[in-house]
Amino acid sequence: MVTGPTGGVGEATAIALGAAGANVVLACRNVDKGARVAETIGPRASVHRLDLSELASVRKFACGLRDTHETIDVLINNAGVMAVPLQRTADGFEMQMGTNYFGHFALTGLVLDMVTDRVVTVSSAAHRLGRVDLDDPNWEQRRYHRAAAYAQSKLANLMFSFELARRLDASGSTVRSLAAHPGYAATEVGSHTGTWFDRLFGFGKKILQRTPEQGAESVLYAATEPGLRGGYIGPDGFLELYGSPHTAGCSARARDPEAARRLWELSERVTGVQFGL
DSSP: OEEEOOOOOOOHHHHHHHTTOOEEEEEEHHHHHHHHHHHHHTTEEEEEOOOTTHHHHHHHHHHHHHOSSSSSSEEEEOOOOOOOOOOOOHHHHHHHHIIIHHHHHHHHHHHHHGGEEEEEEEEEEGGGOOOTTTTTTTTTSSSSOHHHHHHHHHHHHHHHHHHHHHHHHHOOOEEEEEEEOOSSOOOOGSSSSHHHHHHHHHIIIIIIIOHHHHHHHHHHHHOEEEEOOOOOEEOOOOOGGGSSSSEEETTTTGGHHHHHHHHHHHHHHHHHHOOOO
């Protein structure tokens, strides 16, 4: 199952999995775009509506999924928005934190008992610039900075992946939790943000010329490599912007178990989703 499969790295990931023979659940907000991707994959693809910015949609999706699937081998938490102006989700979360992180946290908790192999959560090298403010995760007390909000959400994704791995291990589960980041990939999500991301993406298009398919390599490796038990996967080139998948570096904040525990407890409280591990 791939969230956000209608463009960029998510679409490339879904198509590659389908081409390799996988049955692919396309979990997307725009079902018309999802249908076009499903046509590319063929009869092994199914389209389901999921809006990660609405917890009601996440719950409805998870409930409907049980009507059509008994198990999911791999859940890929890929969908996201990047450096958008200040907006609120239907539940009052800052849009990037709500979509990129809280929505995926809730989704994972609601379907985890269906997952047989692993959960892959997509983060970003931008997590290094992030700081999760546990007292104000939704930018209600601070002056809003869209790039900083994106970095916070991607740091939260990585902290969640590591904490989920710890909790799965402690519970004796054989399900694995991994994270991945695509490095630079020429997608539309980072090209019109009104921030320094635009300059980075412009540089990438001119110099690196990396395609979404190349960006998806790290995600696919994390999702399918049999020997991986956990960790964080990204490209091995300069600043991890490009290259072949390898074990990626991360910030000390991402590895802080106490901060991750507090973030987890906050996430359970504001989403109303308990994992039961």
